[in-house]
Amino acid sequence: MKQEIHFVTGKGGVGKSILAAALALKLSQEGKKTLLVELGDQSFFKDFFSVPQVGFQPTSIRPNLSLALWTGEACLQEYARHFIKVESLAKLFFENAVMRAFINVAPALPELAILGKVTSGPRKHGPPLPFDCVVVDAFATGHFIALLEAPKGMAEAVQFGPMGEQSRSIDAHLRNPEICKYHVVTLPEELPLKEADELISRLKAEFSIAPELILNKMMETSVSEGELQAVQNEGGDLAKFAEYLESHIQRQKQMWSAAEKMGVHLTRVPLYFENQPWVLVEKVAGNLR
Numbered sequence: 001m002k003q004e005i006h007f008v009t010g011k012g013g014v015g016k017s018i019l020a021a022a023l024a025l026k027l028s029q030e031g032k033k034t035l036l037v038e039l040g041d042q043s044f045f046k047d048f049f050s051v052p053q054v055g056f057q058p059t060s061i062r063p064n065l066s067l068a069l070w071t072g073e074a075c076l077q078e079y080a081r082h083f084i085k086v087e088s089l090a091k092l093f094f095e096n097a098v099m100r101a102f103i104n105v106a107p108a109l110p111e112l113a114i115l116g117k118v119t120s121g122p123r124k125h126g127p128p129l130p131f132d133c134v135v136v137d138a139f140a141t142g143h144f145i146a147l148l149e150a151p152k153g154m155a156e157a158v159q160f161g162p163m164g165e166q167s168r169s170i171d172a173h174l175r176n177p178e179i180c181k182y183h184v185v186t187l188p189e190e191l192p193l194k195e196a197d198e199l200i201s202r203l204k205a206e207f208s209i210a211p212e213l214i215l216n217k218m219m220e221t222s223v224s225e226g227e228l229q230a231v232q233n234e235g236g237d238l239a240k241f242a243e244y245l246e247s248h249i250q251r252q253k254q255m256w257s258a259a260e261k262m263g264v265h266l267t268r269v270p271l272y273f274e275n276q277p278w279v280l281v282e283k284v285a286g287n288l289r
């Protein structure tokens with residue numbers, strides 16, 4: 001079976017981590033061995049799911065589901081150790097001319113190392129990553145674009161040798177819809193939706209990627225418009241709340257219509273009033289295709 005890679009991104013705070021966890025849970029429940037990856041040096045899931053230890057090496061957290069936390073530096077170090085097993089050779093490698101050119105474009109290096117690791121399964125390159133699915137709780141919008149641009153930038157800076165070759169290979173895999181799937185999360189609100197729209201346009205224009213758009217925290221009620229109106233007529237605090245709810249639902253409808261015009265697959269996820277982390281994630285997962 002070919003490994004599938006999922007990237008979850010969106011504006012800060014919109015629910016990327018919850019959606020990434022929900023997607024990973026869903027895939028694991030379908031019987032796929034799944035790795036949920038967090039990027040950076042701080043784990044959100046460690047506290048959220050009360051996992052005792054989260055690090056570079058995957059930790060099993062549920063049947064078929066493991067969790068890992070990757071920094072660019074850790075990915076790069078693991079890669080170097082895998083290929084250059086002799087210390088003196090490693091030293092030589094890091095001091096050669098290609099490496100110097102490489103250091104000149106170093107800002108993209110952690111990003112490249114992360115994407116090299118993320119795509120290492122289908123590229124059959126580097127230390128083994130024995131999972132059917134990898135779900136990346138990725139960076140927020142701007143940093144995510146910088147992440148995706150890193151391999152192309154590196155391929156242009158270092159055209160020859162293994163560095164150029166690997167960068168081109170990573171870039172090609174990121175653009176392959178059979179391998180990499182993209183999920184943009186937004187709230188049904190003006191600013192996050194605008195940011196999602198801009199991100200989707202760039203993903204389409206620069207990478208020919210058609211992501212899924214997830215509208216998270218959609219407020220749902222079985223109370224009819226007539227009933228809401230009746231409560232409003234009664235006055236008091238409850239009337240104010242009914243008024244708020246009505247206008248919020250109205251705005252949500254407008255946001256949904258605007259999202260429909262973006263020409264991507266739309267998924268709706270309700271706002272749940274749920275304090276238990278796994279129960280919340282399970283409920284959110286129930287909305288995913």
Ligand SMILES: Nc1ncnc2c1ncn2[C@@H]1O[C@H](COP(=O)(O)OP(=O)(O)OP(=O)(O)O)[C@@H](O)[C@H]1O
Pocket residue numbers: 011012013014015016017018019140216217218269270271272273274280284
């Ligand atoms: N559909 C939902 N229903 C109820 N609560 C939700 C839902 N989605 C997310 N949340 C809650 O909203 C908060 C923010 O979600 P989350 O941490 O996933 O956002 P994020 O985009 O990953 O944030 P950051 O940019 O800080 O990484 C969390 O407390 C989460 O439990």
Ligand SMILES: [Mg+2]
Pocket residue numbers: 016017018044137
């Ligand atoms: Mg998060």
